[in-house]
Amino acid sequence: MTDTIKTQFPLLQQKQNGKPLVYLDSGATTQRPQAVLDAVKHFYEQDNANPHRGAYELGERATAAYEGARAQVASFLNAQKEEVIFTRNATESLNLLAYSWGLHNLKAGDKVVVSILEHHSNLIPWQQVCHAVGAELIFLYTGQDGVIPDEEIEKKITKGVKLVACTHVSNVLGLVSPVEKIAARAHEVGAVMVLDCAQSAPHLKLDVQKLNVDFLAFSGHKLYAPLGIGVLWGRRELLEAMPPFLTGGDMIDSVREQDATWAPLPQKFEAGTQNAGGAVGLAAAIRWIQSIGYETIEKRENDVYRYLWDELAKMPHITLYGTPEGQHCGAVAFNVEGVHPHDVSTILDADAVCVRAGHHCAQPLLTHLGLRACCRASIAVYNTREDVDALANSLQKVRKWLGYGT
Numbered sequence: 001m002t003d004t005i006k007t008q009f010p011l012l013q014q015k016q017n018g019k020p021l022v023y024l025d026s027g028a029t030t031q032r033p034q035a036v037l038d039a040v041k042h043f044y045e046q047d048n049a050n051p052h053r054g055a056y057e058l059g060e061r062a063t064a065a066y067e068g069a070r071a072q073v074a075s076f077l078n079a080q081k082e083e084v085i086f087t088r089n090a091t092e093s094l095n096l097l098a099y100s101w102g103l104h105n106l107k108a109g110d111k112v113v114v115s116i117l118e119h120h121s122n123l124i125p126w127q128q129v130c131h132a133v134g135a136e137l138i139f140l141y142t143g144q145d146g147v148i149p150d151e152e153i154e155k156k157i158t159k160g161v162k163l164v165a166c167t168h169v170s171n172v173l174g175l176v177s178p179v180e181k182i183a184a185r186a187h188e189v190g191a192v193m194v195l196d197c198a199q200s201a202p203h204l205k206l207d208v209q210k211l212n213v214d215f216l217a218f219s220g221h222k223l224y225a226p227l228g229i230g231v232l233w234g235r236r237e238l239l240e241a242m243p244p245f246l247t248g249g250d251m252i253d254s255v256r257e258q259d260a261t262w263a264p265l266p267q268k269f270e271a272g273t274q275n276a277g278g279a280v281g282l283a284a285a286i287r288w289i290q291s292i293g294y295e296t297i298e299k300r301e302n303d304v305y306r307y308l309w310d311e312l313a314k315m316p317h318i319t320l321y322g323t324p325e326g327q328h329c330g331a332v333a334f335n336v337e338g339v340h341p342h343d344v345s346t347i348l349d350a351d352a353v354c355v356r357a358g359h360h361c362a363q364p365l366l367t368h369l370g371l372r373a374c375c376r377a378s379i380a381v382y383n384t385r386e387d388v389d390a391l392a393n394s395l396q397k398v399r400k401w402l403g404y405g406t
């Protein structure tokens with residue numbers, strides 16, 4: 001049966017080695033639906049000029065498209081428009097926070113808490129800032145199942161903690177973090193709470209009024225939007241008190257020979273010419289997601305996720321990491337006994353099955369789990385049970401190719 005969601009993705013219609021492409025690496029980046037490709041094409045064909053610069057009709061249309069995209073993101077997050085900062089990606093959003101908020105609010109002896117699940121993008125910026133100011137970096141550890149126990153939250157998030165930065169969904173294990181508990185505890189001790197939503201935004205409805213966090217970050221390209229556009233959302237009073245991260249054109253109020261003053265939010269954080277085409281694509285991606293609805297997305301993805309876990313769990317010589325219990329989305333991590341993950345991925349590629357192999361930019365987590373590398377199959381709303389069957393069939397061949405009997 002033709003899947004009406006998958007058919008909206010031109011890239012997924014192609015064949016590789018004569019076989020239908022099976023894309024199971026959406027945790028790295030998603031593919032784009034036709035609606036997003038059309039919106040970006042329309043912008044460059046009809047409305048492209050430098051936003052906020054041209055006092056002519058075309059320039060005003062470019063500004064309207066860019067600021068319209070911001071309004072779309074704000075309503076998607078249930079936030080105010082001024083609280084939405086466009087960046088290149090989640091990594092840049094988190095660096096902005098670390099260097100602007102972190103360098104100016106943390107001092108020697110303060111504590112910053114992250115979890116061992118963090119992607120390097122939500123770890124290294126905090127390491128750097130802690131080194132620079134002499135603050136201490138503390139980890140919330142998981143059990144072998146990848147779950148952060150309640151006691152860990154109570155024990156580590158205590159007086160003296162100034163910031164807690166945590167991933168919403170683990171990019172390796174696909175597990176949803178206990179954000180409600182972590183954020184409540186962070187606020188109880190007076191810490192600022194940062195949520196890395198890079199892996200949750202495509203799967204879960206984000207509402208900044210309900211999440212009880214102070215900042216959140218995500219990348220457009222994991223959310224069916226173009227590469228090179230990301231978002232930082234922050235509480236207005238916190239953003240207003242922060243100095244700019246990057247300086248230059250379009251972020252100033254007035255400039256004299258020796259100093260300058262800053263534009264109000266959000267321009268203060270958007271120095272230089274912005275990726276308006278990317279922002280327009282992100283707005284189109286959000287409209288596309290909303291036309292499907294998170295309820296449908298979650299239902300489809302849960303079905304495929306569970307099927308994926310169960311099919312792989314049945315196979316001999318495969319070890320799965322994490323747990324299928326609890327709230328879960330997006331990814332399943334595994335290894336094939338006796339085979340390096342890179343070899344697994346290369347062999348699957350001969351069947352046009354794309355999975356990621358390596359440390360997944362989460363080396364401390366892999367070390368914590370006693371691993372050097374693993375494979376990850378990650379899903380998006382366009383994936384189907386047939387994709388899982390293709391993966392499972394191809395996985396049957398892996399050990400045989402390498403000379404094992406079974």
Ligand SMILES: Cc1ncc(COP(=O)(O)O)c(C=O)c1O
Nearest residue numbers: 089090091119121171198199219
């Ligand atoms: C949990 C998490 N955070 C942050 C990032 C960084 O995203 P980007 O490379 O788009 O900046 C990723 C990317 O995989 C991720 O999975």
